[in-house]
Amino acid sequence: MLLTYEAMAEAAKFATVWVPFCRKHGIEPRGPESYFDLKSHPYMGRSQEDFVNDRRRVRKDYDEFKARINGLDHDIKQRSDAYNAARGLKDGEPRATWMADGTQWEGTWVEPSENHRKGDHAGIVLVLLNHPSHSRQLGPPASADNPLDLSMVDVRLPMLVYVSREKRPGHNHQKKAGAMNALTRCSAVLSNSPFILNLDCDHYINNSQALRAGICFMLGRDSDTVAFVQFPQRFEGVDPTDLYANHNRIFFDGTLRALDGMQGPIYVGTGCLFRRITLYGFDPPRINVGGPCFPALGGMFAKAKYEKPGLELTTTKAAVAKGKHGFLPMPKKSYGKSDAFADTIPMASHPSPFAAASAASVVADEATIAEAVAVCAAAYEKKTGWGSDIGWVYGTVTEDVVTGYRMHIKGWRSRYCSIYPHAFIGTAPINLTERLFQVLRWSTGSLEIFFSRNNPLFGSTFLHPLQRVAYINITTYPFTAIFLIFYTTVPALSFVTGHFIVQRPTTMFYVYLAIVLGTLLILAVLEVKWAGVTVFEWFRNGQFWMTASCSAYLAAVCQVLVKVVFRRDISFKLTSKQPAGDEKKDPYADLYVVRWTWLMVTPIIIILVNIIGSAVAFAKVLDGEWTHWLKVAGGVFFNFWVLFHLYPFAKGILGRHGKTPVVVLVWWAFTFVITAVLYINIPHIHGPGGKHGGAIGRHGGDAHHHGKKFDGYYLWP
Numbered sequence: 001m002l003l004t005y006e007a008m009a010e011a012a013k014f015a016t017v018w019v020p021f022c023r024k025h026g027i028e029p030r031g032p033e034s035y036f037d038l039k040s041h042p043y044m045g046r047s048q049e050d051f052v053n054d055r056r057r058v059r060k061d062y063d064e065f066k067a068r069i070n071g072l073d074h075d076i077k078q079r080s081d082a083y084n085a086a087r088g089l090k091d092g093e094p095r096a097t098w099m100a101d102g103t104q105w106e107g108t109w110v111e112p113s114e115n116h117r118k119g120d121h122a123g124i125v126l127v128l129l130n131h132p133s134h135s136r137q138l139g140p141p142a143s144a145d146n147p148l149d150l151s152m153v154d155v156r157l158p159m160l161v162y163v164s165r166e167k168r169p170g171h172n173h174q175k176k177a178g179a180m181n182a183l184t185r186c187s188a189v190l191s192n193s194p195f196i197l198n199l200d201c202d203h204y205i206n207n208s209q210a211l212r213a214g215i216c217f218m219l220g221r222d223s224d225t226v227a228f229v230q231f232p233q234r235f236e237g238v239d240p241t242d243l244y245a246n247h248n249r250i251f252f253d254g255t256l257r258a259l260d261g262m263q264g265p266i267y268v269g270t271g272c273l274f275r276r277i278t279l280y281g282f283d284p285p286r287i288n289v290g291g292p293c294f295p296a297l298g299g300m301f302a303k304a305k306y307e308k309p310g311l312e313l314t315t316t317k318a319a320v321a322k323g324k325h326g327f328l329p330m331p332k333k334s335y336g337k338s339d340a341f342a343d344t345i346p347m348a349s350h351p352s353p354f355a356a357a358s359a360a361s362v363v364a365d366e367a368t369i370a371e372a373v374a375v376c377a378a379a380y381e382k383k384t385g386w387g388s389d390i391g392w393v394y395g396t397v398t399e400d401v402v403t404g405y406r407m408h409i410k411g412w413r414s415r416y417c418s419i420y421p422h423a424f425i426g427t428a429p430i431n432l433t434e435r436l437f438q439v440l441r442w443s444t445g446s447l448e449i450f451f452s453r454n455n456p457l458f459g460s461t462f463l464h465p466l467q468r469v470a471y472i473n474i475t476t477y478p479f480t481a482i483f484l485i486f487y488t489t490v491p492a493l494s495f496v497t498g499h500f501i502v503q504r505p506t507t508m509f510y511v512y513l514a515i516v517l518g519t520l521l522i523l524a525v526l527e528v529k530w531a532g533v534t535v536f537e538w539f540r541n542g543q544f545w546m547t548a549s550c551s552a553y554l555a556a557v558c559q560v561l562v563k564v565v566f567r568r569d570i571s572f573k574l575t576s577k578q579p580a581g582d583e584k585k586d587p588y589a590d591l592y593v594v595r596w597t598w599l600m601v602t603p604i605i606i607i608l609v610n611i612i613g614s615a616v617a618f619a620k621v622l623d624g625e626w627t628h629w630l631k632v633a634g635g636v637f638f639n640f641w642v643l644f645h646l647y648p649f650a651k652g653i654l655g656r657h658g659k660t661p662v663v664v665l666v667w668w669a670f671t672f673v674i675t676a677v678l679y680i681n682i683p684h685i686h687g688p689g690g691k692h693g694g695a696i697g698r699h700g701g702d703a704h705h706h707g708k709k710f711d712g713y714y715l716w717p
């Protein structure tokens with residue numbers, strides 16, 4: 001969209017003031033919006049007065065910048081209308097969208113037409129800021145049109161390029177993975193930097209030292225085997241009680257950190273620093289998988305392959321210059337038709353011998369840009385290794401997990417880098433429906449990987465054994481839904497029917513139960529103590545896990561089975577972003593907006609079943625039908641345990657009213673009492689009464705049939 005491009009152009013212009021200002025005064029955080037939102041402005045630079053003046057000036061620039069961005073939509077339309085009018089368009093002729101410099105925009109038009117609509121437009125590469133010089137470049141001193149004294153500040157800005165890959169109808173563009181691959185090739189041609197930072201469109205950099213922190217893991221001793229450095233995802237705009245566990249603290253601060261002790265964290269799609277060559281399918285220079293515990297297991301069956309040097313320079317510079325690609329890990333044709341792109345690969349793998357050459361190549365001239373457009377053509381990847389052996393992997397909606405996995409099975413490591421202030425911050429869906437769909441997408445993606453050629457059960461032996469366990473877990477976890485559905489409904493249903501499929505507990509059963517519970521407890525303590533999450537956050541995770549498991553995971557299992565059986569593709573529904581701005585309004589308004597989806601059906605059923613189950617049990621005790629009220633209490637407690645987990649969900653579907661927790665409890669109590677009263681008062685439901693017999697009699701022949709046929713059913717208490 002032209003809007004994106006022009007907004008970027010405005011940002012580039014504002015950056016010429018903002019970035020030097022930040023450097024001069026040591027401003028942190030570097031996001032202007034977050035910085036100007038701060039309550040206090042700790043001063044770190046030089047003289048106070050200088051700072052106050054500069055700050056006032058930049059603030060004014062920033063406000064103007066924001067106003068211009070907000071006006072862009074209108075400006076573009078007005079400008080285009082003027083140009084179109086000037087050209088005297090006849091009726092029915094397509095109405096072009098015009099750039100500020102008076103040329104037609106090649107991408108999507110405001111009024112879409114052939115070759116200029118969403119999913120049907122040319123590839124566009126526009127350089128907004130060109131390569132900076134290699135040496136320091138001090139700014140001008142203060143003057144009339146430049147009120148900031150920048151004479152002591154380096155004013156260079158990094159290269160900034162707008163890229164929109166070619167889109168054609170009927171062509172599978174492979175969503176985010178396809179976008180990342182096009183960008184990887186484009187940046188290879190334009191800059192070919194050896195490291196790539198990948199951020200989602202809804203994330204920003206919050207700590208200017210983040211890259212320095214991450215790159216340490218790449219450049220340090222022995223770190224030539226590190227493929228990527230993963231930062232935890234952090235979010236803003238989440239409600240303070242984190243009703244739907246958006247922060248995912250256990251996953252980021254527990255799981256990813258723990259994996260760091262093995263082969264490394266999995267790749268989670270954003271906030272990740274890559275070594276460029278790993279995306280090209282290179283093997284690591286050495287294999288050191290297995291660590292001190294399992295050194296023999298690393299690459300057990302594949303040793304021979306690694307006797308030859310992996311990344312050692314086996315070709316002379318001259319040979320590369322002649323266009324021979326002797327030491328590419330894959331045949332040249334799997335990288336696509338662009339020779340210019342293929343030539344960048346050896347330079348990315350061995351920056352040092354080519355330092356002079358790559359320094360000279362950093363000019364974004366017309367030919368280079370034409371090449372950049374060519375490598376993001378829609379048809380470029382036809383009959384190449386992109387999406388399978390090279391770059392981001394296709395065929396799943398969680399391309400992140402599988403892309404990291406393919407690196408790990410080659411023996412690459414990854415590292416986890418968590419710093420404070422948070423390196424990157426993003427937005428999370430705080431609406432229940434959006435959140436459920438997000439989890440549905442993740443769980444579907446995981447299962448897709450399980451049912452693909454990237455099933456971790458069959459990955460190479462370069463995968464650390466425990467890392468493999470982690471990958472199996474991450475590609476099978478949605479199956480927990482099947483068990484959880486039984487776990488959350490059968491005990492409550494047993495109260496209603498009076499039949500119990502679980503045996504009267506034996507001593508051995510209690511022993512096992514104690515072991516399982518003890519393990520869970522240790523795990524919980526470790527997670528809380530060691531990952532640094534609070535007990536409250538820990539509970540939230542558990543609550544949301546149950547909600548997601550009995551809705552999204554279940555749906556994912558069904559969806560993927562359909563895909564596996566009928567070969568239907570699954571769509572990537574972009575997570576809705578909370579509309580920004582308007583501070584006066586409730587920032588969490590979206591939290592309680594109810595948008596119905598069939599994903600909500602199962603949790604609602606489970607809630608009802610548990611309330612009704614315990615109400616019936618209660619009624620049976622009141623009625624004298626059951627006498628072992630202590631045992632009944634135990635069962636009812638279990639039902640409440642389930643309800644307690646589904647409490648945030650209930651709060652969410654009650655919408656606006658859910659803001660007061662009392663409403664949920666009132667509703668639950670109401671349902672409970674109604675059920676109990678009905679049960680006691682309607683004789684034909686609860687049968688002729690009297691102890692166990694009543695329970696069977698109530699269901700007549702049917703229940704008898706069950707009671708007799710299956711020895712597995714027990715009457716209890």
Ligand SMILES: O=c1ccn([C@@H]2O[C@H](COP(=O)(O)OP(=O)(O)O[C@H]3O[C@H](CO)[C@@H](O)[C@H](O)[C@H]3O)[C@@H](O)[C@H]2O)c(=O)[nH]1
Pocket residue numbers: 175176179199200201202268269270397398399400438441442445572573574575576
């Ligand atoms: O067709 C698409 C869809 C998405 N994106 C990008 O993918 C990102 C992730 O999409 P989003 O809707 O924000 O989903 P989230 O659930 O927030 O994303 C998480 O889950 C995704 C996998 O499902 C990962 O790719 C993301 O990195 C990870 O943050 C977006 O920011 C875009 O940059 C595209 O480029 N093209």
Ligand SMILES: [Mn+2]
Pocket residue numbers: 200202426427428575
């Ligand atoms: Mn996102």
